[in-house]
Amino acid sequence: EEQLVQSGAEVKKPGESLKISCQGSGYSFTTHWIGWVRQTPGKGLEWMGNIYPGDSDTRYSPSFRGQVTISADKSINTAYLQWSSLKASDSGIYYCARRGSTVGWFGPWGQGTLVTVS
Amino acid sequence: IVLTQSPGTLSLSPGERATLSCRASQSVGSTYLAWYQQKPGQAPRLLIYDVSSRATGIPDRFSGSGSGTDFTLTISRLEPGDFAVYYCQQYAGSPYTFGQGTKLEI
Numbered sequence: 001e002e003q004l005v006q007s008g009a010e011v012k013k014p015g016e017s018l019k020i021s022c023q024g025s026g027y028s029f030t031t032h033w034i035g036w037v038r039q040t041p042g043k044g045l046e047w048m049g050n051i052y053p054g055d056s057d058t059r060y061s062p063s064f065r066g067q068v069t070i071s072a073d074k075s076i077n078t079a080y081l082q083w084s085s086l087k088a089s090d091s092g093i094y095y096c097a098r099r100g101s102t103v104g105w106f107g108p109w110g111q112g113t114l115v116t117v118s
Numbered sequence: 119i120v121l122t123q124s125p126g127t128l129s130l131s132p133g134e135r136a137t138l139s140c141r142a143s144q145s146v147g148s149t150y151l152a153w154y155q156q157k158p159g160q161a162p163r164l165l166i167y168d169v170s171s172r173a174t175g176i177p178d179r180f181s182g183s184g185s186g187t188d189f190t191l192t193i194s195r196l197e198p199g200d201f202a203v204y205y206c207q208q209y210a211g212s213p214y215t216f217g218q219g220t221k222l223e224i
Contacts, residue, residue, distance in 0.1 A: 045216035061213035095161055104209025105152035107164030107173055
């Protein structure tokens with residue numbers, strides 16, 4: 001079964017750093033892009049960026065470039081999303097999802113990681 | 119590209135037909151649109167990709183259509199498990215964007 005499993009919920013203070021993870025299994029992790037999507041009550045679903053684990057090629061949404069860092073460790077089939085200095089506005093549910101082979105739809109999705117910054 | 123979904127909420131009964139709309143602020147062509155279903159406390163699930171292709175395991179009660187700026191998700195005979203929030207997403211241009219969602223309620 002193709003699946004993505006994310007790390008657990010986090011509660012952080014403004015200014016702290018954070019790195020959340022997304023581990024893939026049941027498919028070739030290195031040959032499929034992984035995307036990160038944020039969900040908040042105010043802005044809904046927002047695409048943050050994609051990474052190709054095979055060579056760590058990364059693309060960011062302009063809204064998130066410079067605000068987060070997306071990385072991957074292909075040796076353990078894991079992608080990461082990290083912040084160096086969290087803000088309250090970073091609170092939300094963060095999903096990782098596998099991108100379609102050649103185009104930008106997403107499936108399957110991880111279960112989500114709730115990040116609370118307060 | 120801004121996606122606008124309508125209606126915001128759709129109230130129907132099991133067995134009825136649901137028609138959900140997604141309008142784009144500029145053309146996304148005839149291919150680059152997907153639909154997702156999200157139930158409370160769950161991640162979105164891919165239903166339709168490339169406008170009209172059903173994802174693995176999605177019943178044929180779900181169908182997608184449209185091109186250019188106007189797209190539709192149709193659920194032919196609603197079942198109790200179909201009541202959820204539905205989102206469209208375009209991937210014709212970067213950044214990828216999602217609609218604000220349509221809540222399908224009983």
